Amino acid sequence: MTQVFLGMPAGGQGNLFEQEPFPKAAHRELGNTQMRKNLRHATHSIRDKRLKVVGELPDWEALRNAGSTIKNNSMATLEERLLEFEKNFTARGGVVHWARDADEANKIVTDLVRGTGATEVVKVKSMATQEIGLNEHLESEGIDAFETDLAELIVQLGQDKPSHILVPAIHKNRTEVRDIFLKEMPVVDPNLTDEPAKLAEAARAHLRKKFLAAKVAISGANFALADTGTLGVVESEGNGRMCLTLPETLITVMGIEKVLPHWEDVEVFMQLLPRSSTGERMNPYTSLWTGVTEDDGPQNVHIVLLDNGRTRALADRFGRTALNCIRCSACMNVCPVYERTGGHAYGSTYPGPIGAILSPLLTGIEVEENGSLPYASSLCGACYEACPVKINIPEILVHLRGEDVDAKREKHKLPTQMDLLMKGGSWALGKGKNIGLLEKALPLGRLAAGKDKKIKKLPGIAAGWTKSRDIPAPPNKSFRDWWSDEKESK
Amino acid sequence: MSAKDEILGRIRTALADTPVTEEVPREYRTTSTMSQEQLIELLVDRLVDYKAGVEVIEAEQIPEFVASKLKDASSVVYPQGLDARWLSALGSEVELRLDAPGARLSVAELDATSAVVTSSAVSVAESGTIILDGQPDQGRRAISLVPDHHVCIVPVSTIVQLLPEAMPRLSITRPLTWISGPSATSDIELERVEGVHGPRTLDVLMVRGL
Incomplete structure (x- = not known):
């Protein structure tokens, strides 16, 4: 029944998409x-x-x-x-x-x-x-x-x-x-x-x-x-x-x-x-x-x-203020990410911080091409401060990241690496005892480091982190252990 | 279903959570604290910053100053409602071209005209903005656009400090042109340079006693 869909907000077309992630x-x-x-x-x-x-x-x-x-x-x-x-x-x-x-x-x-x-x-x-x-x-x-x-x-x-x-x-x-x-x-x-x-x-x-x-x-x-x-x-x-x-x-x-x-x-x-x-x-x-x-x-x-x-953007009650944009470009002029990557990296007609929210809001975040745009930010907040109509861009970026994760989860049906990581994180950070237990295993990380005492490649999605930086090898003792040793020796 | 009906339907669906409207907090400045002399000084400062030529003169000096600004012009267009005495000191070698209803200059004729003289409706000192609203002493938009040199008369009584003070003086549905200096661009390395498609020379005569 096509009748049902008439009057339903639809995603935009045209030059609104990333050409690549x-x-x-x-x-x-x-x-x-x-x-x-x-x-x-x-x-x-x-x-x-x-x-x-x-x-x-x-x-x-x-x-x-x-x-x-x-x-x-x-x-x-x-x-x-x-x-x-x-x-x-x-x-x-x-x-x-x-x-x-x-x-x-x-x-x-x-x-x-x-x-x-x-x-x-x-x-x-x-x-x-x-x-x-x-x-x-x-x-x-x-x-x-x-x-x-x-x-x-x-x-x-x-x-x-x-x-x-x-x-x-x-x-x-x-x-x-x-x-x-x-x-x-x-x-x-x-x-x-x-x-x-x-x-x-x-x-x-x-x-x-x-x-x-x-x-x-x-x-x-x-x-x-x-x-x-x-x-x-x-x-x-x-x-x-x-x-x-x-x-x-x-x-x-x-x-x-x-x-x-x-x-x-x-x-x-x-x-x-x-x-x-x-x-x-x-x-x-x-x-x-x-x-x-x-x-x-x-x-x-x-x-x-x-x-x-x-x-389509108007229907998103957390994202609709992106439509308040008056296209002044102050947000991109102050953005540390835009300053380095330039506008072409965003693919869409709308680059910079406003583009990173507006493009996926106009097309729908579930459109795969625009899934990576809300991550194109360090969430430093300079854009929000510069915006003459006070669009809270960082908040909408975070909201859209959530939507993106939900959309992907729905598509895959199975828990992703990110889901498992988050679950693990929630267990570890939920109780001091748990994280203490994990820290005991930290010195094992030294095995993953090379001669220069740096870890250069993490497995799975964590590889993204080590792609552009090294992690120093962990110390041979965790902070907790060091602390309790210190206390005893006094 | 027409595109209009469908778009309006989509809007209703999108706003199903019925967001509320709030009273607009208009706590910005709407009234000036400046004397007329301060207003003149501020407007001069802004216009000079935009690289416009500015003179502050008395009403009886208008013909003399118009003539001196246009000493290199070979032809000048003026709107029907402009006080013709203002052009009385122009040299006889300067061709005067009247633009009037029923006797409009073509675009090509305007392009072959060196300069234009108009009055103005209201000016905003804080931003250095002169507003033309197409009244008979300002003429239709094309005449203040195509010639490369614009001499604009600003009676000091029409200067306000703030944009919100200018609004009640405007008929918003007339064709409005807001001018803040000669044409310019910031498109190369975001640096402002003057002189592109609009008049490359803007001379403003701010007139007391008009």
């Missing part, structure tokens, strides 16, 4: 010393900037509290908020489309572009379209999609993959960017230097004609305001303004979780977002539009409201 991918990425150097430089400079501009605001914590509550409220009343947004956006001349998943969203956008007769579109940087693989889909349908954000352009020209949600080319330094431009731009000054200002100028020249001639633009949205039907895009370069203003048709693809209840809520998020993301007091440009404005900007305005696993 995180430890394997991380191991490979760690070997890329240039990338690690680039990332270290970029993440450290942004950390200092963020702390400086956040420190300027005496009410930063009050803003975080407000932001977190607004988002929680929005998720708790999501159906009403979306209907309200639809009503207001439609009343102002916009058209609302709903997409259950990536395939459906891609199809809606393709049909809309086809309807205009255009064979190319300009794009504003958007995580949602990255997630659903829209560019690849459009290409397969004979429509060229041109990314206009500088970092997206670098990635697209270099046939690379994004590694950061805000600065997708963060893994490339200025010299590498210059080399990509020299190689891939059809018209470029052969004496182009690697000065960032010169590179920005080259991007301007490269895209200018595209902007001025574009008939269709595709964007994401940083927020939608339910009570007015307004959409907002936050950007820096003016590529967003070009796309949102000059073409005749504007198609926005937005996750359903982006809706905010009241237009005044903008005052909270526009203080939290720029300071958390680029470490600026304000980003250079923010555009807000409400449906169609006669004689100003696109006259055909569409929005595709995308589920693609968001309702």
